[in-house]
Amino acid sequence: MPEAPEVQNVITYLADQLQDAKIVDARILHPKLAANLPVDAFCTMLKNQHFRKFERLGKYLHFQLDDLDLIAHLRMEGKFLILDSMADVDALDPVKDRKHIHALFTLEDGRVLCYKDTRKFGRMYLYPKAANWQALPVLANVGKDALDPSLTAQELLEKGKKRKIPVKTFLLDQKAIAGIGNIYADEILFHAGISPATPACHLDLEDWTRILDATRALLNRAIELGGTTIRSFSYGDGHAGSFQNELAVHGKDKEDLCKNCQGKIVQTRINGRSTWYCPNCQQEK
């Protein structure tokens, strides 16, 4: 599932490919994808707009067009593909690929920006251009980005104080800190040496400092390596990231040992989410 590092790689790739590209035709094939407008209005509005800016907040992608803000969330396995022509779209395997393409944006140069999403969980939102896109309604429950330089351990301490939920659940709360998903939450807590089950309100400033430091180090490293491509998530064009090779705990099985203590990595469930950790290096408080 795409988290901040994967979304950052997607937005960087799209910026490289689509800067100032003009949409000449838009089609939405799965009505729920256009989450805040009827499909017809959504498609009509996109026509003749150019891609001007490409940004990310948490796991959301933001495209600034001439007169509109387009916001997308890939959820579990949404992906953007850029094909050279509509003929290439028609040439896709109808069952494996074509049926999972739910949006087609034809560009002036003939290329087609396709949105593909097997599980249909992803969503797109379209708004008249706002003075501050980060204040748009769809982002009302999104807090500071995990890589926002202004985010401090003190802020996390203040927020965490009021929460009895496990720290892992806190890290997954996009309002508390945006962009962390199940994979990086496990990795961050391993590197910070904190048990994922520890109630958020038990952590002190030093703990939050280690969490924030680990968050920055891991997310930046993952961005450098092109993100994590395992199981369900891959980029649309077939290229892969390589951060999965550096995962210390997430998704490990019984034979894999802790990098620090050579002890066994344990898999458990926290608030319904699969969770991996080293009980020896990550003691509960």
Place this chain on the structure above:
DNA sequence: CAGTTCGCCTGGGGGC
């Protein structure tokens, strides 16, 4: 208000 559960989806994996 904080926390928990449910529903959305589909392919893939486990069980037999």
Place this chain on the structure above:
DNA sequence: TGCCCCCAGGCGAACT
């Protein structure tokens, strides 16, 4: 091999 069932997972809505 084939079939069935269940699970994964982010997020908002509904509920306690």
